[in-house]
Amino acid sequence: MTADEHPALRVMTYNVHGLRDPGVADVVRACRPDVLALQEPPRGVGGRARLLRFAGRTGMRLVVGGGGARTTALLVVAHRRVTDARAVRxxxxxxxxxxxxxxxxxxxxxxxxxxxxxxxxERLRHVGRLGARVLRDATRADELVVVLGDLNERPGSPSWSALLDAAALVDAAAEAGVDDPTYPADEPRVRIDAVLVDPLLPVVGALVPADDPVARASDHRPLVVDLRLPEPPQG
Known part of the structure; x- marks a missing residue:
């Protein structure tokens, strides 16, 4: 991704390790995502309040977090239109x-x-539930789908492949020719974080940030992907 590119939609997936390090917010601000998918957000007493403060520090709004979302959360910038935001147990x-x-x-x-x-x-059970309750409904509604997250598997592993097959998705990083590892953050060896996209969403570029703050802020490195949205219908 270069400075003169103007992506239509920038998405980012990031396991933030409970937001134990305040540097996570700096990493997110530097990446400037439109959509931020979190794994391991703070939970328990005060967890949602911490997540809301984090959203404020990153200039984003929390659209799903806490309750049934459990180990995930979703943040989106203010100018993007959000509907049907919900948690899936x-x-x-x-x-x-x-x-x-x-x-x-x-x-x-x-x-x-x-x-x-x-x-x-467990991974396969959860992929099956998501396929039945979310991805199948999205496909029936002709929605374009993006799945982001920490899969705890390498590309080509069973759950990774099952997610791709559930909604006919492609690995955005691979489409962009990027296979940089994301875990562990200080000396990454494997890519277990993914952005899987509908082929009708062209991948403009992908990046695994690798500067010093990224190596310290969490135990994962984030994956950032730029997508081009389809042109709206004319007439």
């Missing part, structure tokens, strides 16, 4: 982290934020 079994997803229509694009678990069987 995912199945839980004792001994595992309670997980959820965040979704909204942003300028007519169905955005879905996910944070899949550490166990392969």
């Amino acid at each position: 995912l199945p839980w079994r004792p001994g595992l982290t309670r997980r959820g997803a965040s979704t909204a229509l942003v300028d007519g694009v169905r955005v879905v934020v996910v944070h899949l678990g550490l166990r392969a069987d």
Whole structure:
């Protein structure tokens, strides 16, 4: 991505590790996303208040966070139109982290934020639930879909592939020729963070920021993708 490009929609996925480091806000401001998908936002007592303060520091608004969204949140800049913003609860079994997803229509694009678990069987269960409850409905409604999140798998792994197949999506980073690792942030070795997009949303560019603040702010590096929205119908 170069300075003279003017993307129609910039999306960013970022596991923020509970917002333990205030540098996360600096990273987000530097990237200037229109849509910010968070994983591991602060939870528990005071968690939502911290998330709202973070949104204010980044110049964005919180559209989904807390409650059933659990380990995800969705922030959007003020000038983007948001409708049907909601949390999606995912199945839980004792001994595992309670997980959820965040979704909204942003300028007519169905955005879905996910944070899949550490166990392969749980990841596949949650992808199946999302496919049945969110992605299938979006496909039936002819909505363009973008899935963003920490998948806890490398490209080509079962849950990653199942998400691509659930709504006929493509890996935006791969489309842009980017395969930079995102985890761990200080010495990244694997790419487990993803932006998966409808092929009708052209990928203008992709970037995994790699400056010093990124290496310190969280245990993941973010993935930033620029998309071009379709022209609105004429007449």
